[in-house]
Amino acid sequence: MADTVSKTLLCNIDLQQYIFETSAYPREHKQLKELREATFEQCGDLREFSIPVDEGMFLAMLLKLMNAKRTLEIGVFTGYSLLATALALPDDAQITAIDVDLQAYEIGLPFIQKAGVAEKVSFIQSDAISGLENLLQDENNIGAFDFVFVDADKTKYRIYHELILKLLRVGGVVAYDNTLWYATVVVEEESVHDFLRSRTKKEVPKYFVDSRAAIMNLNRFLASDPRIDISQVSIGDGVTLCRRLY
Template structure:
């Protein structure tokens, strides 16, 4: 591996000391945490719509609250949706752990109070069969789906990210956006595999494979934003 002059200094000089490396990593970690709180307190929470704030607070009390999207990521996606004037969107999320629609029903009263329930078609199913069905134009509510969606968001099983990507590229129109969450996977994508806990390795490998694949995919433009746990924003160009 080749390094720039600055990188060589860090790699061959400072980082020769294991103890100093631990100190540097800890400083970066603490700085990152402080910056995260700064962003939330000064930019996100003051501008957060009241239904989202209420939903975030209710979600925080749920045992599975770690599955929620980071507020700063939500703010970024909200702006993207407005910038492209999105009208028709699709979200692929994890519901296999919640077979009784519990998490959806937690948010349902807030959705109803916000007056947007009529805009949501909640489908409880494995995602791939539903996407295939949409592509076959078998949906009575949304006919002629191919190339009709403005925006897609994926926060589901990492092992299927590439499968979701291929199908969404057909469902989202040219110029539309597909956003994938957790593409930094807690920073483990930049760590050696032996430093990663066993329970994170399989998904880490899938995310790394996904990141490599989309980086060379000529059908899209991409930007990986270090928001939340990493948001990969894909814009379909062909």
């Protein structure tokens, strides 16, 4: 079964499959593979909400290099990135996961349990803003997180950013997913619908276009934010890493 490839930024789909088949699939954990296949089978077009396998490996490597122990995930879907994170973290790690969609999370939960990492995960069913604001009510959460992965409503990324910086420790990293948004950030506005239709092979929902504008605004903002170092990585659909400076 092929992975979803519509979000790849590579022009050559065969090259993306080469990456998957040569360096990603052979090292993919058994339960990650099973979760990826279950998502593909059960979620229809929504399966594109899941991160690709090479991005999961990238995040896992980053977490290990950071020696992260306390992480936050905003936007879970079926939990591929969540499981990749849980497998990468030590046994005493804590992961707080926030998503409004409990049903999608429950698709992935059996694989998280089967992998033996469920005790690391605390799932909160909530919209992201409310979930973040509730975390901030506890002083123990202020500046306490090593790493945050954000893959929720793109139009609210700027709001998330201000809340996240209060939760993230100095030197911690937040990773924003989809910051190149199907490569539309370099497409003229009047051509976005046609471009997306050519990539997705379907009609383009309004949120695709709204998300493009929000992502472009976010990218400009992050580049000018003195509180962070940034690196925009062209893996998957674009991931921007932000390291809190103060």
